Amino acid sequence: MNDWVKATVVGKHAWTEGLYSMQFDGPVADFKAGQYIKVALDIEGDRVGRPYSLVNAPQERPIEIYFNEVPEGPLTPRLSDLNLGDTVWLSAKPGGIFTLETVAPAPTLWLLATGTALGVYLSILRSPDPWERFERVVLVHGVRHGADLAYDETIAAIGARYGDRFAFVPAVTREERPGALPGRISDLLTDGRLEARLGQRITAETSHVMLCGNSAMIKDVKVILENRGLVRHRRHVPGQYTTEQYH
Ligand SMILES: Cc1cc2nc3c(=O)[nH]c(=O)nc-3n(C[C@H](O)[C@H](O)[C@H](O)COP(=O)(O)OP(=O)(O)OC[C@H]3O[C@@H](n4cnc5c(N)ncnc54)[C@H](O)[C@@H]3O)c2cc1C
Ligand SMILES: NC(=O)c1ccc[n+]([C@@H]2O[C@H](COP(=O)([O-])OP(=O)(O)OC[C@H]3O[C@@H](n4cnc5c(N)ncnc54)[C@H](OP(=O)(O)O)[C@@H]3O)[C@@H](O)[C@H]2O)c1
Structure with a gap:
């Protein structure tokens, strides 16, 4: 089960049509570079969440993700419609093992x-x-x-x-x-x-x-x-x- 926390959209940038960076302010736990969070919206009574790699460095805030719209996807068309001040759900704890933690020099x-x-x-x-x-x-x-x-x-x-x-x-x-x-x-x-x-x-x-x-x-x-x-x-x-x- 995910432990969700509420977060606010504090930044949004469209690089091209359908390609976005989005920033969130929310109480997400510390993470290692290379990890991801889940971002979710409540859609027709269901909480629909997908994983997104964190773009900001562990020592930096706000939380940032970079995504492209999948037109037929349940989440991304709605995510890209959000504006500053809107609310999303984030997984409280980032996860994933795509990090340098155990990699030898x-x-x-x-x-x-x-x-x-x-x-x-x-x-x-x-x-x-x-x-x-x-x-x-x-x-x-x-x-x-x-x-x-x-x-x-x-x-x-x-x-x-x-x-x-x-x-x-x-x-x-x-x-x-x-x-x-x-x-x-x-x-x-x-x-x-x-x-x-x-x-x-x-x-x-x-x-x-x-x-x-x-x-x-x-x-x-x-x-x-x-x-x-x-x-x-x-x-x-x-x-x-x-x-x-x-x-
Ligand atoms: C560990 C992990 C980290 C991820 N991090 C990112 C990230 O940082 N940025 C990001 O944009 N996506 C990332 N993804 C993909 C993301 O979780 C979603 O699947 C994607 O944003 C589409 O969401 P959706 O709900 O709109 O469609 P979904 O229901 O997730 O997917 C609908 C269909 O589109 C395909 N699809 C998913 N993503 C893409 C894509 N980018 N281009 C084309 N087809 C796609 C799926 O395979 C599926 O067939 C990550 C996935 C994983 C497993
Ligand atoms: N600007 C965006 O990124 C953007 C914006 C909005 C919507 N979308 C949509 O999002 C979806 C994903 O598009 P995307 O361009 O981000 O990602 P993508 O389809 O994964 O393509 C990214 C790059 O990977 C290359 N690639 C594909 N197969 C490969 C392989 N076997 N080995 C090496 N390289 C390979 C592609 O080359 P090829 O060109 O040769 O396939 C392309 O240069 C598409 O449906 C797109 O229309 C993208």
Whole structure:
């Protein structure tokens, strides 16, 4: 059973049509970067809740989520209709194990996201953990269109703070976008263009890889990583990659 707390919408930003960030003020317990909360609305007598990764760092408030509307979905069309001052339910305790807590230090941390999965990495990147345990952090954001490359100022601020220790690569699949690699993350790994841009390779000896977003990307990239000798990380059996699937 979820323990729900009431929260107020205190911020809302539409990046493009159907792509939103939303901020809440509510008594949610402390969390680790990489965890999620459930957000719920009461719809026709039922409380409909869905998990959302926290975008804010653990030391920052308000609580922030980043989501896209699924037109036929029960929650997101209603969530995106909310305005400042409206009320939602949040799970009192964040959950999830997509964190760096049990991951061993390595030279490079690779953070691979499709779509709104970018958000979870913005929390991780704004916490101290990755910078204490990894020499370099690479963030790759795969989207359909250039307009879906949200949070550009946040990413630029992380780059300004950490310099050469941080690299960001946007990958856009459905149009040409200056500065972005054209194609899917999986294809860019297979043909070597991603690693050529960065001047380094993903290997079991040098890397930990986090995969978050759509199930097709995770499935395809897992095969590529396993062919290179990386194995799934488990709490008591350390490995070199971890995953979190949104849909
Ligand atoms: C651990 C976890 C964390 C998540 N964090 C986020 C997050 O930070 N941001 C976010 O946008 N979503 C996130 N999701 C997905 C989210 O929980 C909802 O499923 C999504 O927002 C759609 O909600 P809905 O009620 O409108 O539709 P649902 O009833 O949840 O889904 C309807 C259908 O749409 C599919 N679907 C779900 N999400 C998407 C999507 N983004 N694009 C296309 N199809 C989709 C579902 O597989 C299903 O077939 C997360 C899911 C999990 C399991
Ligand atoms: N701006 C938004 O993000 C937005 C706004 C409103 C509504 N929506 C809706 O939300 C849904 C999800 O859209 P989305 O674009 O956020 O997410 P998505 O469909 O998961 O696509 C995100 C990226 O992942 C890529 N991808 C798909 N399969 C892959 C694979 N096997 N390996 C590697 N990469 C893969 C896609 O490439 P391909 O282009 O090649 O598939 C795309 O570049 C859609 O129904 C969309 O219409 C999105």
